[in-house]
Amino acid sequence: xxxxxxxxxxxxxxxxxxxxxxxxxxxxxxxxxxxxxxxxxxxxxxxxxxxxxxxxxxxxxxxxxxxxxxxxxxxxxxxxxxxxxxxxxxxxxxxxxxxxxxxxxxxxxxxxxxxxxxxxxxxxxxxxxxxxxxxxxxxxxxxxxxxxxxxxxxxxxxxxxxxxxxxxxxxxxxxxxxxxxxxxxxxxxxxxxxxxxxxxxxxxxxxxxxxxxxxxxxxxxxxxxxxxxxxxxxxxxxxxxxxxxxxxxxxxxxxxxxxxxxxxxxxxxxxxxxxxxxxxxxxxxxxxxxxxxxxxxxxxxxxxxxxxxxxxxxxxxxxxxxxxxxxxxxxxxxxxxxxxxxxxxxxxxxxxxxxxxxxxxxxxxxxxxxxxxxxxxxxxxxxxxxxxxxxxxxxxxxxxxxxxxxxxxxxxxxxxxxxxxxxxxxxxxxxxxxxxxxxxxxxxxxxx
Amino acid sequence: xxxxxxxxxxxxxxxxxxxxxxxxxxxxxxxxxxxxxxxxxxxxxxxxxxxxxxxxxxxxxxxxxxxxxxxxxxxxxxxxxxxxxxxxxxxxxxxxxxxxxxxxxxxxxxxxxxxxxxxxxxxxxxxxxx
Numbered sequence: 418x419x420x421x422x423x424x425x426x427x428x429x430x431x432x433x434x435x436x437x438x439x440x441x442x443x444x445x446x447x448x449x450x451x452x453x454x455x456x457x458x459x460x461x462x463x464x465x466x467x468x469x470x471x472x473x474x475x476x477x478x479x480x481x482x483x484x485x486x487x488x489x490x491x492x493x494x495x496x497x498x499x500x501x502x503x504x505x506x507x508x509x510x511x512x513x514x515x516x517x518x519x520x521x522x523x524x525x526x527x528x529x530x531x532x533x534x535x536x537x538x539x540x541x542x543x544x545x546x547x548x549x550x551x552x553x554x555x556x557x558x559x560x561x562x563x564x565x566x567x568x569x570x571x572x573x574x575x576x577x578x579x580x581x582x583x584x585x586x587x588x589x590x591x592x593x594x595x596x597x598x599x600x601x602x603x604x605x606x607x608x609x610x611x612x613x614x615x616x617x618x619x620x621x622x623x624x625x626x627x628x629x630x631x632x633x634x635x636x637x638x639x640x641x642x643x644x645x646x647x648x649x650x651x652x653x654x655x656x657x658x659x660x661x662x663x664x665x666x667x668x669x670x671x672x673x674x675x676x677x678x679x680x681x682x683x684x685x686x687x688x689x690x691x692x693x694x695x696x697x698x699x700x701x702x703x704x705x706x707x708x709x710x711x712x713x714x715x716x717x718x719x720x721x722x723x724x725x726x727x728x729x730x731x732x733x734x735x736x737x738x739x740x741x742x743x744x745x746x747x748x749x750x751x752x753x754x755x756x757x758x759x760x761x762x763x764x765x766x767x768x769x770x771x772x773x774x775x776x777x778x779x780x781x782x783x784x785x786x787x788x789x790x791x792x793x794x795x796x797x798x799x800x801x802x803x804x805x806x807x808x809x810x811x812x813x814x815x816x817x818x819x820x821x822x823x824x825x826x827x828x829x830x831x832x833x834x835x836x837x838x839x840x841x842x843x844x845x846x847x848x849x850x851x852x853x854x855x856x857x858x859x860x861x862x863x864x865x
Numbered sequence: 866x867x868x869x870x871x872x873x874x875x876x877x878x879x880x881x882x883x884x885x886x887x888x889x890x891x892x893x894x895x896x897x898x899x900x901x902x903x904x905x906x907x908x909x910x911x912x913x914x915x916x917x918x919x920x921x922x923x924x925x926x927x928x929x930x931x932x933x934x935x936x937x938x939x940x941x942x943x944x945x946x947x948x949x950x951x952x953x954x955x956x957x958x959x960x961x962x963x964x965x966x967x968x969x970x971x972x973x974x975x976x977x978x979x980x981x982x983x984x985x986x987x988x989x990x991x992x993x994x995x
Contacts, residue, residue, distance in 0.1 A: 566912060707907060707927075732906075732932040741934065 480824060483852055485783070487804045487843030488631070488829035489550065489580050490692070491659065491684045493772060494847050495756075496763050499686045503756040511752050517728045523751070524726035527714040530758040537661045538654075538678040539668025540700035544711040545749035550681025551586035553697030554579075554625065554655060556710045556744060557679045558591050558598075560701070561623035561651040563743070564676070564708040568622040568649055571595045576610045576641060577603035578630025579655060581834055608634045608797035608806065610641060621648055627655040628664060632831065632841060633804035634797050635664075642671030651676040658698065659684040660802045662766070662773040668700075677701045686760025687753050696750035696757065707733055710744030775846035776803035779853060783844040786857035792864045796831075796839050804843040806831055811864070813840050819863040825856055869895075870962050874977065875986035876938045881962060882980065885969070889944055893966045894926060894935060894957065897990055902928040905954040910946040911968065917941065919975075924967050926957065938980060941972035 423431070428440070437443040444452070455461075463471065484492050502508070507522055517524060531543035547553045558573045573596055575584055588598050601624075604611040608630065624645035628638050638654065645652040654667030654675035661667075667678035683695040701709055707730065715729030735742040761769065780803045787793050792810035809816060813830045817840070820827035831839040844853055873881045879898035883891045899905070909925040917923050917937040924935040946968050950956060957965035981989065 707909070732927045732930065737930070738932050741932075 482824045482826050484826045485842050486826050486829050492847050495686050499756050499759045502759050508755050524714050526758050528726050530754050533761045534698050535700050538700045539666025541703035542706045543700040544709050544713050546754045547697035549695045549697045551583045553679040554583045555587040555590035557653045557677045560708050564705045565622050565651045570620045572621045573598050574621045574624045575600050576626040578636050579627045580631045608632050609636045621650040623651040623653050625653040629802045632806040633801045635800050638670045654678045655680045662770040685757040696753035711746040772846050779844035779848050783853045790861050806841050809838045813838050816863045820859050823859050825859050869983040874980040880938050882938050889969050889971050891966050891969050896961045899958045899961045905957050908950040908954045911943050913943050915943045939975040941970035944971045945969040
């Protein structure tokens with residue numbers, strides 16, 4: 418996209434038109450204490466050549482380490498065609514376009530995305546996406562309060578397997594809107610919810626559970642969904658969409674299925690990119706659609722009977738409903754969703770299942786190898802998808818540093834979350850047997 | 866415009882109210898409001914048993930182009946809601962003063978003089994037309 422700054426002449430003419438002598442004059446209403454004349458740590462403007470060189474040098478410092486870290490964002494192979502197509506001029510925009518119906522191709526892409534995500538999650542309707550998985554949980558909790566009107570407590574109970582970062586973000590967004598987030602008790606041996614200690618009579622508005630859990634275990638989501646409904650609460654399911662190729666879809670958990678599913682869409686064709694941009698997905702049962710935040714694309718017929726795509730249910734949105742809108746989300750992660758739609762189309766149901774199976778097999782090879790090392794064992798027993806928590810008989814940070822010096826990112830340090838020396842490891846389909854064996858050998862050396 | 870039913874009272878927000886024999890009141894939106902909104906596609910109804918303040922949000926009527934709050938003309942408790950609107954919100958367009966009623970409320974009594982008679986409301990509509 419070309420960047421065309423104003424010329425000095427443009428600036429002079431605009432200032433003259435509004436009656437200001439200078440840019441300083443224009444901004445003089447802003448108190449001096451609130452103004453800064455430079456950005457800390459950011460040098461004065463560089464030339465294009467200088468900035469390109471600086472960025473090359475910085476990028477080179479990253480190197481290309483082998484990554485065995487997951488913890489919410491996962492490295493998967495992205496076919497070249499995905500971003501080759503997504504960055505075509507017809508698609509390359511971060512937003513749902515203004516005058517949306519003039520962009521039928523974009524709307525159709527979002528419509529196809531919604532169809533695929535509802536199939537993956539086993540629910541009726543999807544929105545056009547949210548910003549990321551963490552803010553998606555905040556939106557799901559707020560939606561539960563709107564839709565589950567009989568319950569006035571504002572209390573949202575979280576299973577211990579929910580990503581702790583999601584809780585922080587949900588608290589930051591929804592905590593000031595009258596919602597309270599509280600953790601359910603954990604069973605120390607399984608890492609999952611302690612069913613024999615569940616609180617009764619708290620009248621929660623929603624119960625949130627994550628599958629696979631943050632430390633990689635599999636929760637009894639059927640039982641927890643049913644428990645949520647027995648309490649009069651909505652069940653909110655967070656799931657890694659890649660895992661849904663192998664695991665039961667949230668829409669089928671328990672007797673009735675969850676009411677709302679949400680999560681991080683990044684594993685579907687979006688690169689790790691140091692943490693973003695990613696996208697959040699959200700699906701729900703049909704009867705709650707009017708309380709769903711964000712945009713929704715629908716299919717309809719025009720006056721001549723030709724099929725077409727349109728933004729639908731807009732009356733609940735901010736540009737029409739103003740301060741009483743369902744949510745303040747009035748866009749989506751259009752570009753990321755375009756990539757995800759192309760990714761899912763290219764791989765198909767079978768391809769996604771193969772990625773999931775290979776990731777599981779590679780993680781099994783890694784975990785079996787690591788657990789054969791003296792001083793490493795599983796933190797929790799039981800089945801897993803492609804991520805496992807391991808207990809180390811020594812502090813984790815120095816071990817990970819040793820591995821990093823060999824260009825291996827050996828896992829996510831779980832010590833703070835787990836309350837003991839523990840690391841969370843993940844090997845997706847991107848790792849070869851040689852890679853995995855190199856990681857195991859590096860751990861063996863670091864632990865010796 | 867058709868004749869306004871004589872047994873109704875009105876608000877400036879285009880709601881109507883009818884006193885029923887049992888002391889409760891029935892509430893809906895006027896023909897003028899329904900026509901201005903266009904074809905209704907959804908009505909969000911309150912919970913039965915819910916208490917509402919005078920002027921408080923009570924329901925939401927949504928057309929393809931707008932969503933508007935329906936305010937309670939008087940304070941009271943929701944005794945019944947018109948469930949048929951869930952499947953057939955266009956009843957409000959077709960028969961706003963009859964089958965298109967929205968809620969029935971029990972009230973402790975209220976100041977009728979704060980509401981408009983059919984004549985006063987008709988005058989308001991005439992002024993809006995000018």
